[in-house]
Amino acid sequence: MNADREDMKKKNRGTVLRLVATEDCSSRIELSKKMNLTKTAISKIVAELIERGFLTETKKHENTELGRNPIGLDIAQTAPVFIGILIMRDYCEAVLCDMKLDIIKSEKISKNWSDQEELMETVYSLMDQMILGVDNVGGIGVASIGPLDSIEGVIENPPFFNGIHDVPIKKMLEMRYNLPVFCDNDNQSSALAEQLYGCGKGYNDILLVGLENGVGCGIIVGNSKYQSSSGYTPEIGHMSIDYQGEKCVCGSRGCLELYLNSRDVLKRMREITGKFYDYRTFCDMYEELGLDSLFEELAEKLAAGLVSVVNILNPELIVIGHSGVWWPEKYLELLEQRVNERKFSNHQTKILVKKASFLDKTAVLGGACNAIEQLFQGELL
Numbered sequence: 181m182n183a184d185r186e187d188m189k190k191k192n193r194g195t196v197l198r199l200v201a202t203e204d205c206s207s208r209i210e211l212s213k214k215m216n217l218t219k220t221a222i223s224k225i226v227a228e229l230i231e232r233g234f235l236t237e238t239k240k241h242e243n244t245e246l247g248r249n250p251i252g253l254d255i256a257q258t259a260p261v262f263i264g265i266l267i268m269r270d271y272c273e274a275v276l277c278d279m280k281l282d283i284i285k286s287e288k289i290s291k292n293w294s295d296q297e298e299l300m301e302t303v304y305s306l307m308d309q310m311i312l313g314v315d316n317v318g319g320i321g322v323a324s325i326g327p328l329d330s331i332e333g334v335i336e337n338p339p340f341f342n343g344i345h346d347v348p349i350k351k352m353l354e355m356r357y358n359l360p361v362f363c364d365n366d367n368q369s370s371a372l373a374e375q376l377y378g379c380g381k382g383y384n385d386i387l388l389v390g391l392e393n394g395v396g397c398g399i400i401v402g403n404s405k406y407q408s409s410s411g412y413t414p415e416i417g418h419m420s421i422d423y424q425g426e427k428c429v430c431g432s433r434g435c436l437e438l439y440l441n442s443r444d445v446l447k448r449m450r451e452i453t454g455k456f457y458d459y460r461t462f463c464d465m466y467e468e469l470g471l472d473s474l475f476e477e478l479a480e481k482l483a484a485g486l487v488s489v490v491n492i493l494n495p496e497l498i499v500i501g502h503s504g505v506w507w508p509e510k511y512l513e514l515l516e517q518r519v520n521e522r523k524f525s526n527h528q529t530k531i532l533v534k535k536a537s538f539l540d541k542t543a544v545l546g547g548a549c550n551a552i553e554q555l556f557q558g559e560l561l
Contacts, residue, residue: 190558192217196225197234197255198556201279202376206238206252226253233258255279260318260555263310264548265303266366267324267349269341269393272299273544274306276314279552281377281545285310296344300352307357318560319360321550322349323369323543325394326413333363339429340393360560362550365413366390368405369546370501370536371398376549376556378537380497387495388536389416389486390543391504395437398501399493417441421484436485440478442503448474463506479511483518490531491524501536502543 195215199205205214212222229235238252259279266273270292276285287309293299311317327336333350353361364372371388374380380388380400388398395417399406406414417437418430425434438444442459449455449462453469466475486498498519500512516533523531536542554560 187558190561192221192558193225193229193561194556194558196222196229197279198376200235200253201255201281201552201556202381203280204381206254208251208253211253230256235259258316260316260560261314262318262548262551263307263320264544264546264551265306265320265322265353266544266547267299267303267322267335268366269325269338272302272306274310275541275544275548276310276317277545277548279555281373281548281552283541283545286541286544293342293344295342296347299344299347303349303353304356307353311357317359318555319362319551320353320357321369321547321552322353322361322363323366323547323550324349324363326365326396326415328363328365328413330364330368330407330413333361360551360554362554364405364546364550365396365398366543366546367396367398367501368413369398369550370542371400371499371546372405372549372553373538373542373546374499374501374536375400375403376553377545378499378542379534380499383496385493385495386497386499387486387489387493388499388501389482389504390502391440391442391482391500392502393441393443395440397489399495401493416485416489419485419488421481436481439481445474445478459503460506463508466508475508475511476514479514480518483515483522486515486519487522490519494526495531496529498531498533499536500533502540505535505539505542507535 196211199211199214205211208222208226212219233256235253236256238254261276261278264275271288271290273288275283277283287306289302324335325338335347335349337345350361350363367388367390371386375386380386384403386400390396397414397416399414418432418435420432420434421436422434426438427433428435428438446459512533520530538545
């Protein structure tokens with residue numbers, strides 16, 4: 181019974197921090213209503229978190245109701261900060277952010293890694309920059325391409341990764357920095373950031389689709405990240421939309437990734453236009469460059485894959501991440517229309533399609549969220 185009580189105390193304290201950090205609540209009264217706890221219980225939790233430097237009181241809010249204005253609450257400047265590391269095929273990125281996900285520092289290094297040693301030298305360099313002069317880091321969160329064993333924190337054998345495999349990223353970072361490290365797939369991490377702080381706030385069931393050199397997904401079910409007991413994260417890039425299509429590196433045919441990966445799409449954009457722009461510029465200039473037909477094709481193919489996932493998961497929201505955040509709104513609207521036309525059930529409810537709120541910072545901030553989430557669950561308290 182004592183263990184259960186202590187566990188509940190930790191979770192309640194984590195929930196208070198989450199509600200204040202994500203700006204869902206800003207006073208003791210709001211916390212009491214949201215958590216269905218007595219004002220006395222909330223006051224006790226808040227007092228402890230203030231004493232420990234996690235929360236601070238702010239100026240009084242205007243109160244239109246009768247009675248005394250409540251004292252506001254905010255995350256204290258002395259509260260822990262968190263480091264997010266993003267590991268991709270051709271770049272690594274790091275952020276230092278506070279509990280409200282405001283970026284304090286950020287740095288990115290673009291490179292094709294020749295081996296594990298070179299990759300980890302880059303990760304350590306970024307980490308050293310983030311941690312320099314900071315003595316209140318609460319944890320490190322890693323977002324990485326997969327396949328990734330998120331429980332053990334091992335980057336296993338990603339395709340097109342120059343043969344780099346079995347990187348024990350969690351163990352290596354914990355040994356070097358003596359801080360807790362939490363790992364997940366880049367798209368699962370992105371989904372978590374959007375659910376906690378971004379366009380996914382208020383939704384219980386979210387599907388995030390990341391369009392990059394591969395096509396990945398993150399899944400939130402019942403307000404929590406989907407996680408199988410195996411430690412492996414979900415994949416949709418190798419879902420076939422044409423069983424007679426081109427053969428994929430995975431051994432199947434007609435995989436979604438073959439048609440939507442940003443590397444090949446960028447090559448097609450350059451072939452069509454004769455221009456050597458980057459992906460974002462092509463998206464910005466799609467009309468004058470005559471890329472309407474290509475984007476329509478991409479939206480139709482993505483819809484073909486998403487409908488199958490939607491029929492299984494029935495999400496409330498689809499979030500488009502990575503390079504997909506640069507797609508013109510016109511084609512996200514087309515994607516939303518096609519998905520809702522073709523889904524099998526629940527035609528009374530419309531599934532929305534939105535861009536990731538944090539745009540190209542979503543995945544690295546998602547890395548930080550892998551650690552912040554542990555605090556919100558009471559584990560780092």
